[in-house]
Amino acid sequence: MKRRKFVTQAGIGTASATVLAACTQSSGPAVDATSLPRIDWRMATSWPPSLDTIYGGAKTISRRVSEMTDGRFTITPYAAGELVPALQVLDAVQSGSVECGHSASYYYIGKNSALGFATAMPFGLNAQQQNAWLYEGGGLEAMQNIYADFNVINFPAGNTGTQMGxxxxxxxxxxxxxxxxxxxxxxxxxxxxxxxxxxxxxxxxxxxxxxxxxxxxxxxxxxxxxxxxxxxxxxxxxxxxxxxxxxxSATLDVFVNRSQWDRLPTEYQEVFKAATVEANTTMLAQYDTLNQxxxxxxxxxxxxxxxxxxxxxxxxxxxxxxxxxxxxxxxxxxxxxxxxxxxxxxxxxxxxxxxxxxxxxxxxxxx
Incomplete structure (x- = not known):
């Protein structure tokens, strides 16, 4: 796919799904990245690798970003405790000690109680409804406005479905x-x-x-x-x-240091967003299959x-x-x-x- 033909409508929502489908069907990279820089990021997570489904959200993003940029943009995920403690991922991303992280926003409601909406609210929305609110109902925009105060931009990147009690x-x-x-x-x-x-x-x-x-x-x-x-x-x-x-439902988020995000070429930003949509939908499908x-x-x-x-x-x-x-x-x-x-x-x-x-x-x- 030529760089000039890279679909710029890979934003979160219906357009992302279209781009994602096209990228998934393609055997080659989503962008002609030869003129783009090589970038290596680290992703801290809140999960042990043994929990392959939830940790798999981070791995999906990393794998797809690499595949869609022909290996020029790579992200290495790290288990909880390898870079930072499990419940300090947001702090690490905010400070810039890591470029991005995979975690649950409700771990950080002590910073702002409204962050709970990004993950799950008791007696709130199931996974389908949560995605509808985030992608089409103004929810993601609201969450990103809050995260801007932490020098972070967030994207939904996994969902467990309705959990057990x-x-x-x-x-x-x-x-x-x-x-x-x-x-x-x-x-x-x-x-x-x-x-x-x-x-x-x-x-x-x-x-x-x-x-x-x-x-x-x-x-x-x-x-x-x-x-x-x-x-x-x-x-x-x-x-x-x-x-x-x-x-x-419980949405997992990927946090990106805003300064690092702004330095990314637009093509890489669009690839990253498409990869988060894939992680979001794939994790839910996996849980619904494995839990039964x-x-x-x-x-x-x-x-x-x-x-x-x-x-x-x-x-x-x-x-x-x-x-x-x-x-x-x-x-x-x-x-x-x-x-x-x-x-x-x-x-x-x-x-x-x-x-x-x-x-x-x-x-x-x-x-």
């Missing part, structure tokens, strides 16, 4: 059963659990099993059956709860699959929206994003209650 050593049937429980759960979900009496812990994935197995915590959530099985969480707790109401088999294996092995009680779900939702209203009063940025997000949520819920929910209720319930 975590592993517990004992049953939790009522709200009182949560009181004093020590649980690993990050983000706004953690704040809600804290309001329900849980002693919340925030740990990187690599530390969750040992903490649960040794009794430092009583419960833990990570992602879903495939990753949880890899971490061995089923060996440390028997009760597997659902749904993960705090993460009806992993869950069956867990149940066969003795895992007790249990739904959260209506009492817990109802109170958690109540607390969630009280927290949103409080954050909106205290943080003007959160208020602005929340109003846009909530209006989109209400509208897409109305639509999906007609098309998606009616189909699911009939089809999943059997004839």
């Amino acid at each position: 975590g592993w517990f050593k004992q049953e939790v049937k009522t709200l009182s059963d949560l009181n004093g429980l020590k649980m690993r759960i990050p983000g706004l979900g953690g704040k809600i659990m804290s309001a329900l009496g849980v002693n919340v812990q925030v740990l990187p994935g690599s530390e969750v099993f040992l903490a649960l197995e040794r009794g430092a915590i009583d419960a833990a959530e990570w992602v879903g059956p495939y990753d949880d099985k890899k971490l061995g969480l089923h060996e440390a707790a028997r009760y597997y709860y659902y749904p993960g109401w705090w993460e009806p 088999q992993a869950l069956a294996e867990l149940i066969e092995g003795g895992t007790i699959l249990t739904a959260y009680s209506q009492e817990i779900m109802t109170e958690a939702k109540k607390v969630a929206f009280e927290l949103y209203e409080q954050n909106a009063r205290e943080n003007s940025t959160f208020k602005e994003v929340y109003e846009n997000w909530n209006a989109f949520r209400e509208a897409v819920y109305r639509w999906n209650s007609i098309n998606e929910l009616s189909f699911a209720q009939f089809s999943y319930g059997g004839e």
